[in-house]
Amino acid sequence: MFFSVLLLVQQSILQTSGEKFRDTGYEKLMDEQALINRLISRESDYDYRVRPRGTLNPISSDATAVDVHANMYLRSISKVDDVNMEYSLHFTFREEWVDERLYFNSPILQHIVLSPEQKIWVPDTFFQNEKDGKKHMIDKPNVLIRVYNGTGRILYSCRLTLTLSCPMRLVDYPLDVQTCFIDFASYAYTTKDIEYHWKDSKPIQIKDGIRESLPSFILSDVRTNSCTSVTNTGVYSCLRTEIELKREFSYYLLQLYIPSFMLVAVSWVSFWLDKDSVPARVTLGVTTLLTMTTQASGVNANLPPVSYTKAIDIWIGVCLAFIFGALLEFALVNWAARQDIVRNQYRTRHQTNMLYRLQSEANNHSAYNGHHYTALPMEPPRMNNNGHSMVIRQVVLSWLIN
Numbered sequence: 001m002f003f004s005v006l007l008l009v010q011q012s013i014l015q016t017s018g019e020k021f022r023d024t025g026y027e028k029l030m031d032e033q034a035l036i037n038r039l040i041s042r043e044s045d046y047d048y049r050v051r052p053r054g055t056l057n058p059i060s061s062d063a064t065a066v067d068v069h070a071n072m073y074l075r076s077i078s079k080v081d082d083v084n085m086e087y088s089l090h091f092t093f094r095e096e097w098v099d100e101r102l103y104f105n106s107p108i109l110q111h112i113v114l115s116p117e118q119k120i121w122v123p124d125t126f127f128q129n130e131k132d133g134k135k136h137m138i139d140k141p142n143v144l145i146r147v148y149n150g151t152g153r154i155l156y157s158c159r160l161t162l163t164l165s166c167p168m169r170l171v172d173y174p175l176d177v178q179t180c181f182i183d184f185a186s187y188a189y190t191t192k193d194i195e196y197h198w199k200d201s202k203p204i205q206i207k208d209g210i211r212e213s214l215p216s217f218i219l220s221d222v223r224t225n226s227c228t229s230v231t232n233t234g235v236y237s238c239l240r241t242e243i244e245l246k247r248e249f250s251y252y253l254l255q256l257y258i259p260s261f262m263l264v265a266v267s268w269v270s271f272w273l274d275k276d277s278v279p280a281r282v283t284l285g286v287t288t289l290l291t292m293t294t295q296a297s298g299v300n301a302n303l304p305p306v307s308y309t310k311a312i313d314i315w316i317g318v319c320l321a322f323i324f325g326a327l328l329e330f331a332l333v334n335w336a337a338r339q340d341i342v343r344n345q346y347r348t349r350h351q352t353n354m355l356y357r358l359q360s361e362a363n364n365h366s367a368y369n370g371h372h373y374t375a376l377p378m379e380p381p382r383m384n385n386n387g388h389s390m391v392i393r394q395v396v397l398s399w400l401i402n
Helices: 002-040 250-272 278-301 311-368 391-401
Strands: 066-081 086-098 111-114 125-127 130-135 143-148 153-165 177-186 194-198 204-206 217-226 229-231 234-236 238-247
Touching: 002 111, 066 177, 066 217, 066 238, 086 177, 125 130, 153 177, 177 194, 194 238, 204 217, 250 278, 250 311, 278 311
Parallel strands: 066 194, 066 204
Antiparallel strands: 066 086, 086 153, 111 143, 125 177, 130 153, 143 153, 177 238, 217 238, 229 234
């Protein structure tokens, strides 16, 4: 008897769970399938080529613009190229709007999910500063289309990788802060048809770790703005994301500033070398000058040929001036030393000639007064290897004999 009661209780539990499964599982799937067939099947009158009115209010005029609310989820930033002034961005782009033709009311479903093959009207959004880009298709198209219950609100989300232009101002390089933009707008619909708005809460979401993921930049700030453009074909609603990138200085400190400072210090070593050490001083000065020139060429190879002067150009120019000044100092010292030698030789020769004339006059005066002694032969002054005259020695010897 007891086992029979347990068996009846178990059967009742299984029957109740089965009914609940049918209510929450099977019926939900059938309801979703029926809704999709009713909304966008071939038998329905839905045309994805025609934009919606963007409101559930039946009294509203057809001229009402569709309000598209956008937000982004930044996943990664890479390849910030200073030469081509561009960068690559990987992000998820989301848009929300109301399509009254896809309105449904279900007591079970919160929303239905459509596949990319099930075509509905989607804003023709394009990115104004895009150079290249792609939608991710592995292993299925990374596209989400969700229709919410009771509101007619559509959520469109896709994963993109874009290469965007980023005009850079390199006056303060490498201490610069660059601001890059993500501008998107409608390609064909003017503000009378589509109005873009940022989502009220968290319009820009940033993945954890993206701020420090760049090798030579830090993502310091992300801001939202608008950039509505006026052209010959009309006024187009546009939204802008401003990405502020601050360049890392530690790399340039270790690879450029410290080595260039050391080169300048090495060039000053020539000040302590003897002025007669010509090969050593010339080799040291020319080597440091060529090394600094090579380093400057390496820096400019990674930068675009801009027309203005950068901060790094001033630093390299000052370093080159100091190194060239050290080399020029050696040339001036060497020239001054040679001029001193020439002046000393001229002074010594002049003194020798004066002594020679005095000795000649003394010999002539002694012969005139009748003194008989053997005078030293008068020889022209001789110069030794050091440039000093031998006349002083001859004069001293002649006076000793007399």
